[in-house]
Structure formats: C-alpha cells, structure tokens
Amino acid sequence: MPRRIAVEEAFVTDEIAKEWGKALSSKFAETGFRAMGASILADNPGTKMVHARLTDLGAGRIAHMDATGIDMQVISITSPGVQVFDAVTGTALARQANDVLAEAVRRHPARFAGLAALAPQHPHSAARELERAVGQLELRGALINSHTMGEYLDDPKYWPIFEAAQALDVPIYLHPREPAPSMVGPYLDYGLYWAGWGFAAETGLHVMRLIMGGVFVRFPKLKIILGHMGEGMPFWLQRIDNRYRLGVKIGAHGSLPRLPSEYFLENFVITTSGVMHDGALRLSLDVLGVDRIMFAADYPYESVEDGVKFMDGTPVTEEERTRIYSGNAEKLFRLPAGRERAAAP
Numbered sequence: 535m536p537r538r539i540a541v542e543e544a545f546v547t548d549e550i551a552k553e554w555g556k557a558l559s560s561k562f563a564e565t566g567f568r569a570m571g572a573s574i575l576a577d578n579p580g581t582k583m584v585h586a587r588l589t590d591l592g593a594g595r596i597a598h599m600d601a602t603g604i605d606m607q608v609i610s611i612t613s614p615g616v617q618v619f620d621a622v623t624g625t626a627l628a629r630q631a632n633d634v635l636a637e638a639v640r641r642h643p644a645r646f647a648g649l650a651a652l653a654p655q656h657p658h659s660a661a662r663e664l665e666r667a668v669g670q671l672e673l674r675g676a677l678i679n680s681h682t683m684g685e686y687l688d689d690p691k692y693w694p695i696f697e698a699a700q701a702l703d704v705p706i707y708l709h710p711r712e713p714a715p716s717m718v719g720p721y722l723d724y725g726l727y728w729a730g731w732g733f734a735a736e737t738g739l740h741v742m743r744l745i746m747g748g749v750f751v752r753f754p755k756l757k758i759i760l761g762h763m764g765e766g767m768p769f770w771l772q773r774i775d776n777r778y779r780l781g782v783k784i785g786a787h788g789s790l791p792r793l794p795s796e797y798f799l800e801n802f803v804i805t806t807s808g809v810m811h812d813g814a815l816r817l818s819l820d821v822l823g824v825d826r827i828m829f830a831a832d833y834p835y836e837s838v839e840d841g842v843k844f845m846d847g848t849p850v851t852e853e854e855r856t857r858i859y860s861g862n863a864e865k866l867f868r869l870p871a872g873r874e875r876a877a878a879p
C-alpha cells in the first residue's frame with residue numbers, strides 16, 4: 535500500500551474551546567454558531583471523546599494513526615476556529631494555536647505537518663501571520679472556515695490574505711462551517727446547518743463568490759483546497775458554465791475572462807474527506823484529473839477506518855491510488871518524502 539497522508543485532520547487548543555464557550559454565552563452569538571455550539575460543547579461522552587482527540591497533538595493521536603494506517607496527518611484548526619471572535623482575540627488565539635501546532639510538528643516531524651489558523655477579521659494581521667507561520671513555523675499553508683461574521687473572502691478587503699498565500703506559494707484550505715447568518719434560517723430545522731447539507735451549501739456558495747468576484751483573475755496562481763470531494767462542485771461545473779453564459783448574455787452579471795469551470799479546474803484541489811463513494815471519486819477523477827485529488831480522513835469526525843478502507847479498495851489504478859494517498863500532498867505541501875508509519879494495521 536502507498537504511504538497514506540491525511541490532509542484534513544483537525545485539532546483545537548483549550549484556549550480556543552474556552553473562548554467558544556464565552557462567545558456562545560454572549561447575546562450577540564450568531565444563530566448558526568449557537569446551533570453548532572450546542573452540539574460542539576454538549577456534555578456527553580461522544581463530544582468529550584471528540585474534544586479529547588482534538589486537543590491531543592501527541593501520543594494518543596499517533597497511536598490512532600498507527601492503528602488506522604495513517605503515515606502522516608496535515609493538521610488544521612477545527613471549525614469555526616477563531617472566526618467567531620473579535621479581531622483582537624481571534625488574531626491572538628490564531629497566533630497561539632499556530633505556535634502550539636508548530637511545536638507538535640517539531641516533536642513529530644515524520645508524522646505531522648500543519649496548516650495555519652488565521653483570523654480574517656483583521657486581514658492585514660492575518661496575512662502577516664500566514665507569512666510568519668510559513669516562514670518561521672514551517673507550516674504548509676492555512677485553513678479558513680468559510681464565512682467570517684457573515685462575510686466572504688471575495689470582498690477585496692480580505693485580499694491581503696490571498697496576496698500573501700500566492701506570494702508564498704502555499705494553499706488555503708477553505709473548510710466548511712454552518713451557513714452565514716443571512717442564509718442560515720431555513721437550515722436550522724432538521725439539523726440542516728450541519729455537515730449533512732449546510733456545510734457544502736455554505737462552502738459551495740463561498741467558492742462561487744470567489745470565482746465570480748474575480749479572485750482568480752487577480753491571483754491566478756492562488757490554490758484553494760476543498761474537502762468533501764469538492765463540496766459538490768465537480769458535479770455542477772457544466773451547469774454553472776451553461777447558466778453563466780446565459781447570465782452574461784442577458785446582462786444578469788458581468789463576464790469573466792474565462793469560464794467559471796476554468797478557474798475551478800486551474801485553482802482548486804479537492805480532498806476525499808467524509809465522502810466514501812466510488813462514483814463520487816470516479817466523477818471527480820473524470821472532471822478534475824488525478825493530480826487535483828488528495829486523501830483526507832477528517833479525524834476525529836469521520837471514521838478513519840472507513841476512509842482508509844474506501845481508499846484502499848476503490849477501483850482506481852495503483853498509480854492513481856498513490857497520487858491521491860500521498861503523491862499530490864507531498865508535492866502541494868512540499869512534505870518530506872518517505873514512509874514513517876510505526877505500524878501497519
């Protein structure tokens with residue numbers, strides 16, 4: 535079996551979790567975050583186990599990786615990270631989380647790599663933090679959990695973050711969170727704000743705003759990573775282009791130098807996190823090609839065992855399996871090559 539690198543693996547610091555508790559008790563807490571938070575911080579054995587796994591950047595995490603056959607985790611801050619705090623608190627907690635993660639990577643360089651947490655609430659500080667995280671802490675990019683206080687990154691005020699990412703040549707993982715305050719209403723019933731539907735709806739919207747807002751015209755080399763087999767985007771590209779052409783024709787919106795799908799195929803990379811379906815992977819391979827798909831297990835939220843079983847057995851060539859499991863991640867994140875797993879399952 536090829537080296538297995540899982541690239542959407544979550545952690546949190548005690549400080550951030552504690553601050554979530556405070557933010558949730560504020561009367562200004564966003565409705566969606568309040569709904570999410572009730573689950574995240576619920577006092578039951580399931581959430582306690584998840585929390586224990588999220589805060590462990592040492593022996594417990596590595597033992598789980600050994601038991602499930604994961605050689606390396608690319609670790610990032612769990613949703614919604616620091617994006618629900620005021621700018622000063624968010625910026626400080628992101629910086630501290632990046633120091634904690636970098637220290638864990640230094641202790642276990644063969645098993646862990648990391649993506650920086652950023653607080654888009656203060657775009658210029660976030661850009662400087664990305665530079666520090668990559669230049670000094672040797673993190674491999676950043677992860678942003680979709681909207682920040684209901685705002686999306688197509689707003690040019692956030693573009694210093696993209697400018698830094700492009701200059702450093704590191705990717706930004708656009709990870710889901712619950713839908714923004716302006717759209718969460720109908721998602722509050724039946725738990726639809728959650729990962730079963732609302733996450734993809736929210737993040738897919740964010741992707742379309744980035745493309746239509748001209749982010750990739752301004753930053754042609756920017757790389758964005760999407761989890762969950764591309765949040766449904768590979769399935770929709772033909773229809774998006776089709777309706778985009780009509781929209782331009784009837785003057786519903788302006789035109790881009792290229793079709794929306796061309797930006798998606800040029801600037802996005804997707805991961806398999808949480809989607810264990812041969813057909814969904816097949817479609818993604820057909821649409822994006824094997825170079826733009828990476829394996830992710832979504833620890834500790836999904837079954838890593840099921841993710842590995844899926845990726846070990848899905849009907850692709852061994853060359854494709856190797857690229858998805860590790861080759862593409864080694865290249866994109868500039869990871870040291872070589873198998874380091876302590877034990878195989």
Ligand code: CA
Pocket residue numbers: 542544709761807832835
């Ligand atoms: Ca995740």
